Amino acid sequence: MPLPLTDSIARTCRAAQVDGGRPTPAAFELRYTEAGHEAYVSVNWLEFLHQGAADYQTKLQVLREWLLARPKGEVIAPSRNGALAVLPVQAVQGMPLAEANGSLDCAHEPRHEGDPHSGIRPQPGVETWPRQEDAPGRLAVQQFLFQAVCHYEAGR
Amino acid sequence: MTYEAVLPNPASRGLSNFGQPFQDPRAFGMPPSGAVIGNGLEELDRLQAVERKLLALDSAFFEDYSKPLNGSSREAFSVFMRHHPWASLPLLGAESDGSLIATWERGGACLTIRFASRYEIDFAISVGTGGGAQRHWGKSQIAFFIAEHTQAARIISR
Numbered sequence: 001m002p003l004p005l006t007d008s009i010a011r012t013c014r015a016a017q018v019d020g021g022r023p024t025p026a027a028f029e030l031r032y033t034e035a036g037h038e039a040y041v042s043v044n045w046l047e048f049l050h051q052g053a054a055d056y057q058t059k060l061q062v063l064r065e066w067l068l069a070r071p072k073g074e075v076i077a078p079s080r081n082g083a084l085a086v087l088p089v090q091a092v093q094g095m096p097l098a099e100a101n102g103s104l105d106c107a108h109e110p111r112h113e114g115d116p117h118s119g120i121r122p123q124p125g126v127e128t129w130p131r132q133e134d135a136p137g138r139l140a141v142q143q144f145l146f147q148a149v150c151h152y153e154a155g156r
Numbered sequence: 157m158t159y160e161a162v163l164p165n166p167a168s169r170g171l172s173n174f175g176q177p178f179q180d181p182r183a184f185g186m187p188p189s190g191a192v193i194g195n196g197l198e199e200l201d202r203l204q205a206v207e208r209k210l211l212a213l214d215s216a217f218f219e220d221y222s223k224p225l226n227g228s229s230r231e232a233f234s235v236f237m238r239h240h241p242w243a244s245l246p247l248l249g250a251e252s253d254g255s256l257i258a259t260w261e262r263g264g265a266c267l268t269i270r271f272a273s274r275y276e277i278d279f280a281i282s283v284g285t286g287g288g289a290q291r292h293w294g295k296s297q298i299a300f301f302i303a304e305h306t307q308a309a310r311i312i313s314r
Contacts, residue, residue, distance in 0.1 A: 014220040015217075015220055016213060016217040016219075016221070017249045018216075019247040019248050023249075024247045025249065025257050026249030081219065135278045136270075136279065137293060139257075139268055139279070139280045139293060143266060144282075146259065
């Protein structure tokens with residue numbers, strides 16, 4: 001399900017993807033494996049867990065508590081040296097990526113009921129992307145997303 | 157598509173997609189690569205700050221993935237910073253395979269470099285913000301990249 005343009009998403013950034021508390025483009029890696037590109041960049045839909053008006057700090061606190069309550073291994077747990085990075089859906093979907101094989105869509109990708117898990121998915125899909133040769137194109141997408149971050153704070 | 161491969165003909169290396177021919181860094185107020193700004197102590201401080209950044213990333217990456225950073229990528233970043241003494245300290249992160257990603261921002265422009273191997277890089281440059289940003293990306297080599305991309309030289313200069 002596509003996310004509303006008025007909503008926002010949060011990426012859980014690992015310690016090595018953060019510098020001085022700030023998320024870097026490394027946090028938005030669309031990993032390339034032997035099986036091919038990952039289909040999307042995993043994020044969480046903030047307004048799925050907290051509906052109604054609130055600032056990002058409040059919404060992230062709700063997400064943080066939800067993530068920390070998950071069974072080990074189900075999610076990337078937010079860490080003290082990592083970060084939570086917030087991106088507005090509209091900013092992500094508004095990125096002009098015509099030269100990078102299309103655009104980006106944000107969609108809800110729940111793994112079970114009550115799951116805010118979502119994805120930033122390239123359109124057309126990664127199955128159409130060139131393989132390793134397009135590493136610079138993927139880096140440009142990561143830079144797009146890094147620049148779309150509107151708020152961030154420590155993971156815990 | 158603005159994808160730019162490294163072309164074998166040296167004459168072709170002087171142009172980026174910004175259409176800007178190679179310029180000596182001194183043409184826009186920076187010393188040539190290899191020169192030292194200020195005294196030796198200042199440069200020593202900068203190199204020590206680079207090393208501290210690398211050590212912090214070593215630790216963070218091991219915490220995340222229980223393995224070391226890609227040694228070639230780490231060395232390539234270190235060489236890049238040593239050979240461009242007028243370069244400011246970037247934001248530094250690592251991808252899951254241990255490749256280093258460095259990012260510089262300056263006046264609405266942004267340069268991101270992936271140190272793909274000991275000699276090769278992937279890069280992405282944006283100038284401006286939002287939908288009006290001009291974007292450009294490609295592959296290059298550490299030894300030639302700054303000389304070929306005057307926009308990148310401006311973004312990383314301190």
